[in-house]
Amino acid sequence: MTVPVDTVLNNDAFDHQAIRSQFPILDQKFDDNPLCYLDTAATSQKPTRVINAMMEYYQQDNANVHRAAHQLSARATINYEHVRSQVQQFINAAQTEEVIFTHGTTESINMVAAGLTEQLKPEDIILVDSAAHHANLVPWQQLAKKTGAIVKAIPLNQQLSIDITAYDALLALKPKLVAISHVTNAVGSVNDVCQLVEMANKSGALTLVDGAQAVAHIEVDVQQINCDFYVFSAHKMYGPTGVGILYGRYVELDKLEPLLTGGEMIKSVSFEATTFGSLPNKLEAGTPAISAVIGLGAAINFINELPKTALIAYEQNLLVYLQKELQNLGDIELIGASKHNIGVVAFNLAQEHHQDVGILLDQQGIAVRCGHHCAMPLMQILNIKGCCRASLGVYTNKQDIDLFIKALRSVKELLL
Amino acid sequence: MNSPLIPLAAQVESQPEAQCFSPLDSKVAQAVDAIQTAKNWQDKYRQIMLVGKALPKLYDVFKQEHAQVKGCESQAWLYHKVIDGQHYFCADSDSRIVKGLIAILLHATHSKTTAEIKSFDLNMFFEQLGLSGQLSPSRTNGLTALANAIKQFAAN
Numbered sequence: 001m002t003v004p005v006d007t008v009l010n011n012d013a014f015d016h017q018a019i020r021s022q023f024p025i026l027d028q029k030f031d032d033n034p035l036c037y038l039d040t041a042a043t044s045q046k047p048t049r050v051i052n053a054m055m056e057y058y059q060q061d062n063a064n065v066h067r068a069a070h071q072l073s074a075r076a077t078i079n080y081e082h083v084r085s086q087v088q089q090f091i092n093a094a095q096t097e098e099v100i101f102t103h104g105t106t107e108s109i110n111m112v113a114a115g116l117t118e119q120l121k122p123e124d125i126i127l128v129d130s131a132a133h134h135a136n137l138v139p140w141q142q143l144a145k146k147t148g149a150i151v152k153a154i155p156l157n158q159q160l161s162i163d164i165t166a167y168d169a170l171l172a173l174k175p176k177l178v179a180i181s182h183v184t185n186a187v188g189s190v191n192d193v194c195q196l197v198e199m200a201n202k203s204g205a206l207t208l209v210d211g212a213q214a215v216a217h218i219e220v221d222v223q224q225i226n227c228d229f230y231v232f233s234a235h236k237m238y239g240p241t242g243v244g245i246l247y248g249r250y251v252e253l254d255k256l257e258p259l260l261t262g263g264e265m266i267k268s269v270s271f272e273a274t275t276f277g278s279l280p281n282k283l284e285a286g287t288p289a290i291s292a293v294i295g296l297g298a299a300i301n302f303i304n305e306l307p308k309t310a311l312i313a314y315e316q317n318l319l320v321y322l323q324k325e326l327q328n329l330g331d332i333e334l335i336g337a338s339k340h341n342i343g344v345v346a347f348n349l350a351q352e353h354h355q356d357v358g359i360l361l362d363q364q365g366i367a368v369r370c371g372h373h374c375a376m377p378l379m380q381i382l383n384i385k386g387c388c389r390a391s392l393g394v395y396t397n398k399q400d401i402d403l404f405i406k407a408l409r410s411v412k413e414l415l416l
Numbered sequence: 417m418n419s420p421l422i423p424l425a426a427q428v429e430s431q432p433e434a435q436c437f438s439p440l441d442s443k444v445a446q447a448v449d450a451i452q453t454a455k456n457w458q459d460k461y462r463q464i465m466l467v468g469k470a471l472p473k474l475y476d477v478f479k480q481e482h483a484q485v486k487g488c489e490s491q492a493w494l495y496h497k498v499i500d501g502q503h504y505f506c507a508d509s510d511s512r513i514v515k516g517l518i519a520i521l522l523h524a525t526h527s528k529t530t531a532e533i534k535s536f537d538l539n540m541f542f543e544q545l546g547l548s549g550q551l552s553p554s555r556t557n558g559l560t561a562l563a564n565a566i567k568q569f570a571a572n
Contacts, residue, residue, distance in 0.1 A: 352512075353490055353510055353511040353512065353513075354489075355489050355490045355511045355513070355514065355557065356490075356511050356512050356513045356514075359461075359513050359550075359557070360461060360513070363457040363461070364457075370489065371489045385490075385491075385510070386489070410458065414458055414461060414462065415512075
């Protein structure tokens with residue numbers, strides 16, 4: 001199914017250089033080396049239009065939202081709420097009220113976990129993907145601590161995605177909630193979330209899907225996935241830091257106890273009692289990150305304008321090229337690599353410490369992530385302390401990969 | 417980077433006694449000089465790893481959690497002892513480069529008095545070696561945490 005890499009990378013279907021040139025940060029050098037940014041899974045770079053949108057908000061529209069006694073605030077509110085509609089369309093949510101702006105994926109998951117406190121009782125089971133990012137594990141552990149519920153790990157298969165047989169067996173325990181990753185943060189393995197959610201739905205469990213590593217690379221349709229909650233961050237999809245999304249099925253979202261209270265989320269307040277307003281405001285206490293939301297809107301426009309099919313093929317071929325080049329280099333252990341992975345290649349160089357490799361790559365202008373990738377349980381399963389992770393974005397090109405491989409060859413010469 | 421959490425109880429008596437709590441091997445000083453005059457990054461890092469090799473290896477039994485310096489992506493352990501008013505340190509890491517950086521740090525602080533350690537300027541020292549890039553707070557090598565831990569030991 002894979003088209004030869006040179007064919008795809010020189011494809012006329014889209015002008016990759018035109019896309020890349022929209023990212024001003026990439027045009028810089030470290031000493032004499034061009035910056036080679038292969039850490040998009042940690043945070044993506046931002047195109048000029050996202051940066052400009054945020055600047056324009058501060059220059060022209062800056063006012064608090066939902067407090068519209070004056071025109072500036074009215075304009076800010078309209079622009080802010082417009083982004084909610086953009087997000088709704090972007091993930092195909094049924095209604096705008098199902099889109100909650102949070103600080104990021106981590107806050108989104110914490111909001112669900114804290115909000116479910118009243119709904120869980122001792123001995124209730126929460127199933128969590130073994131490859132989950134800490135942000136999709138620790139909030140459930142905290143919830144379990146408060147309620148007496150039990151967190152159980154869903155085992156992985158050889159490709160480091162969820163093992164369907166083991167998962168099926170765990171669903172027989174009638175868990176209250178299932179928390180899984182769409183694409184895993186550490187190694188880029190993909191879960192068939194439609195199938196996993198369908199199985200969970202049959203067992204009566206609520207479902208939360210962490211889509212932080214998915215939304216920038218593949219099209220996400222929350223109604224098709226049919227999950228109760230889907231969470232992601234703007235900064236991993238060419239948008240700014242400081243804003244994330246909590247999508248929830250209206251009825252489930254409405255049942256959540258608010259994590260934060262105060263500000264625009266109230267309906268009435270007296271010293272005797274307070275009542276909360278309706279969704280989405282009910283879950284958006286305080287002043288939101290307005291400029292970041294505006295930036296997210298620009299990022300969605302950017303993504304929507306990309307030639308999607310060509311781009312998915314391009315990124316996939318680049319990933320396969322990277323995997324192949326790493327293997328050709330020798331003394332490389334690829335971790336959970338498969339041609340179906342998305343955006344990420346995780347590896348170790350022989351027995352060398354991942355941090356040594358990272359420091360030496362950095363000397364050559366190569367930005368990769370080295371560590372446990374906030375997935376310590378996964379590292380324990382793999383019996384490694386950590387690994388290096390190179391991750392791709394829409395702006396990554398073949399030259400980046402070639403520079404990276406060349407740099408890694410120097411590291412190898414130095415260390416081995 | 418987190419502040420170091422090294423209990424004074426981390427001081428040990430056995431292995432480090434003979435190997436660590438004595439003046440450093442002369443190879444350390446030679447390698448530190450070589451770092452300063454290295455022509456390129458490869459040479460610099462080759463010397464950093466060499467200087468790490470000149471540092472005694474901590475026995476596994478001393479790779480205890482309570483002696484771990486927090487804030488390192490790699491693992492690093494630090495022990496301390498005062499002998500005749502001089503501070504001696506024993507440290508190791510599972511990363512070769514971090515171990516080298518530790519050795520450089522010890523070159524400047526090991527077997528020194530409290531006053532000497534107090535007046536030690538880590539930033540200036542690493543800048544002279546062309547290694548100031550290793551000191552930013554976002555760095556995961558934990559070098560600043562290690563230096564703070566050494567200073568804290570000397571202050572107490």
